[in-house]
Amino acid sequence: MSTRNQEIVKFSDLDSDIQELIRTAVAYRQKAHCPYSNFQxxxxxxxDDDSVFGGCNVENVAYGCTICAERTAVVKAVSEGKKVFKHFAITGDVTDGFISPCGSCRQVIVEFGxxxxxxxxxxxxxxxxxxxxxTILPLPFVPTSIPE
Ligand SMILES: [Zn+2]
Incomplete structure (x- = not known):
């Protein structure tokens, strides 16, 4: 059974490596190509080897071709041979509450853990x-084993 883990913390209270990961996410946010939604x-x-991959949303005039920031980062990691993920930082133009990955991105992330x-x-x-x-994708559809 899943355990629900979520807590709101101050950025300044996080470990320095997580602060750095969030700074990287914020920097990648600036690279977003989002002329249609204007939502960076x-x-x-x-x-697991401490390598870091950043991503931003890349929109397309054919809206269905758009890829989210989270999947951009996953695709970059996997294409460099990295498949074991430890930490994922996500940031966006949300003022009330917190940004959260879409369902497609959640499914893509749980493929790797x-x-x-x-x-x-x-x-x-x-x-x-x-x-x-x-917590954010309970009872996920996951592979029983990931082929190497
Ligand atoms: Zn998404």
Missing amino acids: VGAALKC TDVKVYLAKPDFSDVLVTDMD
Whole structure:
């Protein structure tokens, strides 16, 4: 059974490596190509070997071709041979509450693990909602084993 883990913490109370991961997500947010929604999203993914991959949303005039920041980061990591994720920081233009990954991104992330820690960060480095994939996607559809 899933355990619900989520708590709001101050950015300044997080470990320095997580603060750095959030700073990376905020920096990638600035790279967003979002002329249609004007909604910038940044993501940064830290793997088990401490390598980091950032991503932003990349929209397209054919809206269905758009890719989210989170999936951009996952695609970059996997294409570099990294498949074990530890931490995922996500930030976007949300002022009330916290940004949260869409259903498609949640499914793509759990392909590589349900115990990934997730940091939903405000871009002004104030509050961060700390949670994990098991909490935000309970009872996920996951592979029984991932072929190597
Ligand atoms: Zn998404």
